[in-house]
Amino acid sequence: MRHLETLDFIVAINRAGSIRGAAESLAITSTALNRRLLALEEELGAPVFERLPRGVRLSTAGELLIQHIRSQRADLERVRSQIADLKGERRGHVRVACSQALLPYFMPREISAYRAEHPRVTFDVNLRDRYRAERALISHEADIALVFEPVRLADVQVLATAPQPVHVVMVRDHPLAVKPVVRLSDVAEFPVGMPSEEFGVRYLLDIAMRRSSVSIVPDIESDSFEFLRCYPGPELMLTFQIPIGLPSDDEGGPVVTRPIDTRDVPPGLLYLAQMRGRTLPVAAANFARQLAGAMDVAAG
Amino acid sequence: MRHLETLDFIVAINRAGSIRGAAESLAITSTALNRRLLALEEELGAPVFERLPRGVRLSTAGELLIQHIRSQRADLERVRSQIADLKGERRGHVRVACSQALLPYFMPREISAYRAEHPRVTFDVNLRDRYRAERALISHEADIALVFEPVRLADVQVLATAPQPVHVVMVRDHPLAVKPVVRLSDVAEFPVGMPSEEFGVRYLLDIAMRRSSVSIVPDIESDSFEFLRCYPGPELMLTFQIPIGLPSDDEGGPVVTRPIDTRDVPPGLLYLAQMRGRTLPVAAANFARQLAGAMDVAAG
DNA sequence: GGGACTGCTGCATTTCTTGCATCGCTCTGC
DNA sequence: GCAGAGCGATGCAAGAAATGCAGCAGTCCC
Structure with missing residues (x-):
């Protein structure tokens, strides 16, 4: 053309x-x-x-x-995808923008499950913090986004949500590990590795601290949850994450997690979103439907 | 291109x-x-x-x-219009689909008022019944539509509404003209010219008759309000119309109008609508804003 | 069974696009 | 202050692509 x-x-x-x-x-x-x-x-x-x-x-x-060009190309891509779909070709391409928490467990599991059904569908998975994930939807760089506590939802359309209580991450033999539920004041007594300010978890914790008298001074601040999760060993350090980004405790890994009491830190919301008013390509729409189902399971 | x-x-x-x-x-x-x-x-x-x-x-x-071509062309037209607008050229083109009732008084007045401010803006005004007006929006044949009691509003976005009680239209010396408000049972005693079934007024009257014991048998049925309005003279015939499609009584024309009691026939709604999710060209958006204001005045 | 219509294709022509060399301009570095 | 490098714009010739003409095979109607 x-x-x-x-x-x-x-x-x-x-x-x-x-x-x-x-x-x-x-x-x-x-x-x-x-x-x-x-x-x-x-x-x-x-x-x-x-x-x-x-x-x-x-x-x-x-x-x-x-802006017109971007939306035009995205719409043409949708039409092509729908035409390919009605020819019976179950091929397509899905572009996902998501937070770090989704990368280690959730997205690999979901994509591999989807590709087991539709092997000819390819994927783009890009790490975007909650600001940039929304921008990626608007500029049509991504078809769908999975964002924890998005900044403003004006231009995007929410397809599903899942509540995600904040968890504390620690080594298996940490003193706090004996408690089934951790209070925010417990956390303040240990060294803490804190995710940096662009993250939704940090945002929730900052709000919680402002509301209560508890003040947590981070010993380490990082924009990598992977780093924070690997660090705890030496110093009995604590860090935070949402359950969807955590392995289950019974996997016997080096770290365990405990939820923070929701009276201290209310659960955040994980949003599955697309560009407002856009009709997604067939593959992206189907995958989004699967994700919405998985989020229901994760939430329930 | x-x-x-x-x-x-x-x-x-x-x-x-x-x-x-x-x-x-x-x-x-x-x-x-x-x-x-x-x-x-x-x-x-x-x-x-x-x-x-x-x-x-x-x-x-x-x-x-x-369908993609239509939406793509409409969007390109919007971009062109916005570009022309930021060049200071107050030109543009607006395509309106509306019901018969708007054609004799409302649309001419509004368009002429708008063109007094923006003489380089041109207009397409097309008569579309409430089914086809919605279809015109969806196929991008029209930018905006003014519809009385639209059929389904799923794919269109409502910009403004104005309540429109149904009026009875009659010759100036008709026996019913002495009443300030007419009951549906009064109407049944005279010959009636009824708008055909595709019209919102007819739809409201049919509902009202089904709910009450009053049954009006139309002596004449027509898809032209103009015909129905011109007919009454010889037979003291009654017909129906909404106020926005009527001259004011004090203009001294051959016909007068009286509202039907809203206990018998509830007021219908006049909808100003556009295609859902679409950003209108500058001229169309401005004109729609003016119409919305005029509808507020007409309703208040 | 002929005539009229349809979509489709080989070949010559025209129209449009591309690439090279070059111009005029502005900013940078000495 | 002046040479050099980078930029976008343009005249001209070669190349590519779209177009038009004539004619094919097929289906439908009378």
């Missing part, structure tokens, strides 16, 4: 920041690319890029256009 | 029912058109049209595609 190609070229120019740079990455001459851009601007009646001495930058019109 | 042209050609083939026929109406050869169609189908991996002995008919894939 010739015209769609031109639109993709616009996206490439925007990414590269210059026509020559984009032309190189597209393996065509800058002349051809320049001419296509000029033709498009002519037809549109307004410049798509501002010309700067060292390259180009999207104009206001260009930003409107590029 | 070359590719969009091809997509429009698909729409033309669908309308014409044959490639040769569409080619003629498009002023190109059937060869070129046929080749474009074949190329598109190649790229899509599925036939868009079923080949019949006497022409072509949309396949299932084609129906998916043509």
